[in-house]
Amino acid sequence: MEKTPDYINFHAEEFAYDPSFQSYVLASKESDIAFWKNWISDHPEKQTEITEAIQIIDAIYARLPQGKMDSEINRITAAVHAEFQNPPQKHIHSWKNKPFYKYAAAAVFLIISTFVVLSLFNNQSTDSKQLVTNHVVEKSTGKGQKLTITLKDGTQIKLNAESKITYPENFSDSVRWVTLDGEAYFEVAKNPDQPFIVKCGDFHTQVLGTSFNINAYPEINNIEVSLVEGKVKTYIQGQKSSDLYLEPEEMASYNITNRSIAKSAFDTQKNIAWKDGIIHFEKASFDQMKLTLERWYDVKFVVAKTPGIKGFTGEFKNQSLEDVLDGISFSVGFKFEISGKKVYINN
Amino acid sequence: MPKSQGELEENQNHIEDNQLWQRIIQNDPSAISILYKRHFQVLYSFGFKISQDEELSKDSIHDVFIYLWEHRENLHDVRNVRSYLLKSVKNRALKSLNKQIRTIHIDNHEDFPVELVFSEESYMIKNQEDVKLKERLNEAISQLTKRQKELIYLYYYEGMTPMEIQEVTSLQYQSVKNHIFKALSTIRKVFNKK
Numbered sequence: 314m315e316k317t318p319d320y321i322n323f324h325a326e327e328f329a330y331d332p333s334f335q336s337y338v339l340a341s342k343e344s345d346i347a348f349w350k351n352w353i354s355d356h357p358e359k360q361t362e363i364t365e366a367i368q369i370i371d372a373i374y375a376r377l378p379q380g381k382m383d384s385e386i387n388r389i390t391a392a393v394h395a396e397f398q399n400p401p402q403k404h405i406h407s408w409k410n411k412p413f414y415k416y417a418a419a420a421v422f423l424i425i426s427t428f429v430v431l432s433l434f435n436n437q438s439t440d441s442k443q444l445v446t447n448h449v450v451e452k453s454t455g456k457g458q459k460l461t462i463t464l465k466d467g468t469q470i471k472l473n474a475e476s477k478i479t480y481p482e483n484f485s486d487s488v489r490w491v492t493l494d495g496e497a498y499f500e501v502a503k504n505p506d507q508p509f510i511v512k513c514g515d516f517h518t519q520v521l522g523t524s525f526n527i528n529a530y531p532e533i534n535n536i537e538v539s540l541v542e543g544k545v546k547t548y549i550q551g552q553k554s555s556d557l558y559l560e561p562e563e564m565a566s567y568n569i570t571n572r573s574i575a576k577s578a579f580d581t582q583k584n585i586a587w588k589d590g591i592i593h594f595e596k597a598s599f600d601q602m603k604l605t606l607e608r609w610y611d612v613k614f615v616v617a618k619t620p621g622i623k624g625f626t627g628e629f630k631n632q633s634l635e636d637v638l639d640g641i642s643f644s645v646g647f648k649f650e651i652s653g654k655k656v657y658i659n660n
Numbered sequence: 661m662p663k664s665q666g667e668l669e670e671n672q673n674h675i676e677d678n679q680l681w682q683r684i685i686q687n688d689p690s691a692i693s694i695l696y697k698r699h700f701q702v703l704y705s706f707g708f709k710i711s712q713d714e715e716l717s718k719d720s721i722h723d724v725f726i727y728l729w730e731h732r733e734n735l736h737d738v739r740n741v742r743s744y745l746l747k748s749v750k751n752r753a754l755k756s757l758n759k760q761i762r763t764i765h766i767d768n769h770e771d772f773p774v775e776l777v778f779s780e781e782s783y784m785i786k787n788q789e790d791v792k793l794k795e796r797l798n799e800a801i802s803q804l805t806k807r808q809k810e811l812i813y814l815y816y817y818e819g820m821t822p823m824e825i826q827e828v829t830s831l832q833y834q835s836v837k838n839h840i841f842k843a844l845s846t847i848r849k850v851f852n853k854k
Binding site for chain 2: 325332376393
């Protein structure tokens with residue numbers, strides 16, 4: 314079995330020697346970046362050693378600032394995707410020098426979740442359904458389901474449980490509109506001449522750059538857009554002054570009640586975990602967990618008395634409901650019984 | 661969970677690199693982006709230390725990956741992807757430099773650019789703080805032995821494990837580790853002198 318090194322006792326030299334720490338400093342692998350961001354914020358007492366370790370690594374490499382590295386990654390991604398979608402008839406090498414491709418992004422990854430209009434999903438359909446009216450395609454999922462859809466332009470959409478997406482069967486020449494209720498992960502085929510816009514009610518997100526996630530929490534009356542890479546613009550329909558541009562690692566939260574948008578930082582790993590079958594709780598209340606699990610496993614909780622908890626933090630990957638509840642109840646302290654589609658919670 | 665690469669029999673990074681390489685051959689554009697991100701900073705450092713030119717270094721890396729993508733159907737398997745990329749970036753950078761008719765002295769380091777990796781010029785001086793940093797770096801470099809520089813290059817640039825380094829040098833595993841740690845410790849001390 315793999316063993317985590319005893320990082321707590323590490324000195325600067327040992328951090329600088331550790332491949333996963335190097336990978337964090339050089340922003341090479343997402344898993345290492347996430348791990349070390351977490352670890353460092355959990356261990357403020359190691360700050361001096363960490364700072365000196367980074368200094369050592371910087372003496373060895375001449376590293377480029379993160380922002381510049383990101384634009385280089387965007388540049389290669391755009392060029393490769395452009396070639397992928399429009400392969401040259403013969404080998405033409407001149408296209409890659411055209412400045413257009415330097416900035417044209419090819420892939421867009423986004424997650425949107427709203428769950429504002431929960432009443433839409435009251436039907437307990439067992440299969441995803443498809444309605445075609447007036448060339449508008451509607452696809453939806455019930456509880457406990459996920460669905461991957463490929464649009465005609467090559468865009469891929471992974472729908473989370475209890476979600477619905479509608480879009481014209483054929484996009485117009487000028488714009489690609491998609492409306493979403495619930496949560497979805499998008500891999501958008503980028504076409505600069507035909508912007509991709511995701512509508513959640515009157516809150517719209519327009520793709521401008523390359524890769525990003527959009528994420529909103531269903532429990533609160535919010536829509537959240539989280540950018541991983543590239544650039545997006547969010548705005549409230551009909552309000553010119555509401556334009557908000559996001560840089561990587563920034564998130565926009567739209568409060569539906571106040572119709573206000575706020576910008577803040579976000580955690581990439583946490584927001585895209587569901588796509589990979591991971592349930593991620595961070596300081597979650599019992600009610601938040603209940604909502605998540607009900608939707609994920611297609612069950613209904615029957616709660617005698619809500620267990621008082623300060624906030625549960627934990628991750629479950631591809632585990633059964635029973636295992637997940639075992640983990641939570643062990644640390645929170647409650648009893649549960651699963652009977653068919655019902656989960657009984659007793660203190 | 662991450663673990664010290666030195667303790668591994670196999671170099672996990674090589675395995676992952678080779679998987680990405682196969683995905684490129686199989687026409688998966690996202691594999692290019694992942695591979696690019698994994699190695700960008702090391703390749704950039706390397707290119708920059710050769711050329712002292714940010715744009716030239718960035719373009720060299722870009723061109724190498726574009727070349728890989730355009731020739732994906734005919735790519736051969738490579739044993740060490742990182743090594744292959746370093747060589748390719750170096751060749752591109754040198755070619756561009758020659759175009760610019762600049763004199764460079766790297767011929768001696770054709771296959772073992774040890775001195776290059778620690779060239780003092782690699783610090784761009786933007787302000788007074790950087791001047792001090794550069795002086796410190798020079799001091800650190802002057803205190804490193806040739807062996808230490810060689811091992812730092814193999815470990816940090818070629819991405820070899822101490823196990824693999826043991827195979828290409830005549831040093832024992834533990835000795836490899838000791839040399840590297842001693843070098844790191846020297847650098848640390850120089851930078852934290854009051």
